[in-house]
Amino acid sequence: MNAKKRQLTVAVTGLNAIDSPGPGVAVIRGIRDCADWDVRIIGLSYESLEPGIYMEGVCDKVYQIPYPAAGTEAIFNRIEYIHEKESIDVLIPNFDAELYNFIKLSPKLEEIGIHTFLPTTAQFEARDKINLFEFGKKHGFYVPKQVVIYSVSELPKVAEELGYPLVVKGKFYDAIIAQTLEQAQKAFHKLSAKWGTPIIVQEFINGTEINVAALGDGKGGTISAVPMRKMYITDKGKAWAGITLEDDRFLEMARKFCKATKWRGGYELEIMLSIDGKPYIMEVNPRFPAWIYLTVGAGQNQPAALVKMAMGHDVKPYDKYAIGKLFIRYSWDLITDIEDFQKISAFGEY
Amino acid sequence: MKLNKNLAVSETGFIFNPTSGDSFTANEIGTEIINLMKESKSIADIKTALLDKYDVEGNQLEKDVDDFMVLLRDNNLIQYER
Amino acid sequence: MEKLKYERPFIKKLNAGLMNKFGTRTEYTPHTHIDGVAVKELVAKYGSPVFVISEKQIRRNYQNAVRAFKTRYPKVQFAWSYKTNYINAVCNVFHQEGSWAEVVSGFEYQKAKGNGVPGNKIIFNGPDKTVADLELAINDGAMIHIDHFDELYELQELLTRLNKKARVAIRVNMDTGIYPMWDRFGFNYESGQAWNAITKIMASDNLELTGLHCHIGTFMLSTAAYGVAAAKLSDLAMNIKSRFGKIIQYLDLGGGFPSANTLKGSYLPGADIVPSIDEFAEVITSTLLNYGYKQDELPLLILETGRALIDDAGYLLGSVLxxxxxxxxxxxxxxxxxxxxxxxxxxYDHKISPAQEFTHHTEDMVLYGPLCMNIDVVRESISLPLLNKGDQVVVHKVGAYNMTQWMQFIQMRPNVVMIDVNGNPHLIRNKETIDTLHDMEVLPDYLKKFEL
Structure with a gap:
């Protein structure tokens, strides 16, 4: 058979392959590795120094898009403009902060012929850290006990319930471990000044951190799940190197998660395996992790599988992956010219 | 008042200052003023030339060009001679 | 030779980290007409600044809200919240559409009455009702919503003295899971205060408890809280029926639905996070329908929606000084x-558009008002085209609260214009003049003369 390969145009965000990287470049590598198509990659960037804009063999063309805060109308207008030029088949957003908008926009995008493969708003919100405890209780996962509070005066009662040490978490980011009430109060003030209320107070779980990158088919099935343990982390807590593991407990958790939520798309489970051997879900990231290319390397190309499902194809679940595959992240100084930077900064296209 | 002479000005309104490494974008009139300054035209001459060319009141242009000079200075593109 | 169109010279540093503007053109797309009438014309005729209200948009909002509730629940009544915008022309558009009146002071009450709203279709809310106000409301048969025990006792004494009866409801405050909890108005549900007030009313010969009222907050982004509120009011209504055999005629869920404005500090624009009227309607009506009322005992559902019905019908046109x-x-x-x-x-971070065409160049700027006061900031940071003196802008979604909370401070209040459904502008409130001020003042004789 020498039929021409299918032409496919995929737009991807998250090109910030820096020290705390977005997953975009890894997702693109996965899609390019798949031999089923002839792919054209449209990079969507927010800032003009995202390395993925300039890297060889990553994007065929890059467009700047407005930040999520500009709202769905502005984002849709920009995507529509890009679509007119590029005829996008599939769009893969890779940042937490932009997902809310893209989930909302997905019916409108579908209407103009752009496919996405995203969870619903309800699924997206159920795994939000404010709701995670309720979610865990409902579906029978181990989740750290947590209480959402609005006032520092609620702390003593909550602390008594959870015991020390406890974790004080901001609404969006940051977590501080407190050993005493004074420390907890200090943490409350610090985090509420930065992120506002509510503040989440959480039971401290000690143990080993495991991450699972997984892909749900939207009907309760799990297409792929690959567990990884970080071998070394940067001072920002990001994985520097990691290794695939063999442990059915974690695969079982991913399958249970997909079944319970009918999750549609990629996600990452952050699991803490407690000292007494209980796997707690600490957080659920509603998109592929930055280390997603390890799943490709281990034999489960999650980004390519997602593109196929977005295009409406049936994808068979992967059943095995290579154990003991490592990823080691490295940095690389790319050389380019000022004109390139000027072009993307001023025209928003490169 | 002295314009940094080695500024690289492109036709599309990009300005690159090789001394500082900063890049800028300017609108059409802004680019035009910078090019005239590169040719060592005086500010008074530049104002006259623009007044001839564009549909604008003298006071308005006076104020806007003066403000533009402040912008250039704030961005270290010109120096005032002491 | 014809001269070229001028734009002020402009240069901007390219910054890698700053918010890029690609695709955000909606912010500065010129807004040249309102309901087909040119901004330029409106300013020429009515001056600048000037408030402009779209009658068409009010009616569209109202009809949409009525549809959202009436298609889900059989008995629905809206009551126009006077404090949101009590210019008579605005109120009467709502009354023409079938809205009752909801007032929170004696003068608002008189305004509603003056507009021709019958007393029994006026809801009288709020903590400040004078004896004279109450007497008027009693005589008109208005719905008096009691806010506190002092008012309850005062009303009882007054009715005994007048030898009359009154239709009353109590305002109930409650924990609906949102923060802050508005517990300063009405009687608390959880502490049993509300039930205590109900018991006292039921024991009184001249008070007839016809409804229950709550108003859980303002600019509410959570629909779930309304479900909790509807459930708690229903719980009280059911208890009243089982204890006293009295059927509550209406539940008034108050107001609080947000408009699409963007609250300061909000990461996403209002339009993207604000639930629609349909979503609120769904939660409220499904709670009521599933609560177990007998079909013929379903209470009338009253809504005092203000902001969500008027905000996007109001524009403010102004000029660069x-x-x-x-x-x-x-x-x-x-x-x-x-x-x-x-x-x-x-x-709010109000959306502001230029009213004329510009090139694509924009500038980040602070927008100040005309007052000689440091607090007079309209937008701390906004990206707009290269505006010059005399250029006009349109401020969007200003219909709620501005034309009631405005100040006569340093500047007088401007004209207010309504564009009717056929696109004809009508002046509906005259701009104030120096006489507006002087008419109110009394200068003692001995202060009339001085020498400098």
Whole structure:
């Protein structure tokens, strides 16, 4: 058979392959590795120094898009403009902060012929850290006990319930471990000044951190799940190197998660395996992790599988992956010219 | 008042200052003023030339060009001679 | 030779980290017409600044809200919240559409009455009702919503003295899971205060408990809280029936639905996070329908929606007085309107569009009002085209609270114009003049003369 390969145009965000990287470049590598198509990659960037804009063999063309805060109308207008030029088949957003908008926009995008493969708003919100405890209780996962509070005066009662040490978490980011009430109060003030209320107070779980990158088919099935343990982390807590593991407990958790939520798309489970051997879900990231290319390397190309499902194809679940595959992240100084930077900064296209 | 002479000005309104490494974008009139300054035209001459060319009141242009000079200075593109 | 179109010279540093503007053109797309009438024309005829209200948009909002509730629940009544905008022309558009009146003071009550709303279709809310106000309301047969025990006792004494009866409801405050909890108005549900008030009313011969009222907050982004509120009011209604055999005629869920404005500090624009009227309607009506009322005992559902019905029908047109550069290099644009007439600038990042065409170049700037007061800031940071003195802008979604909370401070209040459904502008409130001020003042004789 020498039929021409299918032409496919995929737009991807998250090109910030820096020290705390977005997953975009890894997702693109996965899609390019798949031999089923002839792919054209449209990079969507927010800032003009995202390395993925300039890297060889990553994007065929890059467009700047407005930040999520500009709202769905502005984002849709920009995507529509890009679509007119590029005829996008599939769009893969890779940042937490932009997902809310893209989930909302997905019916409108579908209407103009752009496919996405995203969870619903309800699924997206159920795994939000404010709701995670309720979610865990409902579906029978181990989740750290947590209480959402609005006032520092609620702390003593909550602390008594959870015991020390406890974790004080901001609404969006940051977590501080407190050993005493004074420390907890200090943490409350610090985090509420930065992120506002509510503040989440959480039971401290000690143990080993495991991450699972997984892909749900939207009907309760799990297409792929690959567990990884970080071998070394940067001072920002990001994985520097990691290794695939063999442990059915974690695969079982991913399958249970997909079944319970009918999750549609990629996600990452952050699991803490407690000292007494209980796997707690600490957080659920509603998109592929930055280390997603390890799943490709281990034999489960999650980004390519997602593109196929977005295009409406049936994808068979992967059943095995290579154990003991490592990823080691490295940095690389790319050389380019000022004109390139000027072009993307001023025209928003490169 | 002295314009940094080695500024690289492109036709599309990009300005690159090789001394500082900063890049800028300017609108059409802004680019035009910078090019005239590169040719060592005086500010008074530049104002006259623009007044001839564009549909604008003298006071308005006076104020806007003066403000533009402040912008250039704030961005270290010109120096005032002491 | 014809001269070229002028634009002020402009240069901007390319910054890798700053928010890029690609695709955000909606912010500065010119808004040249309102309901087909040119902004330029409106300003020429009515001056600048000027408030413009779209009658068409009010009716569209109202009909949409009525549809959202009536298609889900058999008995629904809206009551126009006077405090949101009590210009008579605005109130009467709502009354023409079938809305009752909801007032929170004696003068608002008289306004509603003056507009021709029958007493039994006026809901009288709020903590401040004078004896004279109450007497008027009793005589008109208005719905009096009691806010506190002092009012309850005062009303009882008054009715005994007048030898009359009154239709009353109590305002109930409650924990609906949102923060802050509005517990300063009405009687608390959880502590049993509300039930205590109900018991006292039921024991009184001249008070007839016809309804229950709550108003859980303002600019509510959570629909779930309304479900909790509807459930708690229903719980009280059911208890009243089982204990006293009395069927509550209506539940008034109050107001609080948000408009699509963007609250200060909000990461996403209002339009993207604000639930639709349909979503609120779904939660409220499904709670009521599933609560177990007998079909013929379903209470009338009253809504006092204000902001969500009027905000996007109001525009403020204004002009640039001057532009200048601040000491830190930022551009400042001084407008002829400020927080004196745009009170909501304290809460919202109002969307502001230029009213004429510009090139694609934009500048980040501070928008100041005309007051000689430091607090007079309309937008701390906004990206707009290169505006010059005399250029006009349109401020969007200003219909709620501005034309009631505006101040006569340093500047007088401007004209208010309504564009009717056929696109004809009508002046509905005259701009104030020096006489407006002087008419109120009394200068003692001995202060009339001085020498300088």
């Amino acid at each position: 001057a532009t200048k550069r601040l000491s830190d290099g930022r551009r400042a644009t001084i407008m002829d309107f400020g927080v004196n007439i745009l009170f909501t600038a304290f809460w």
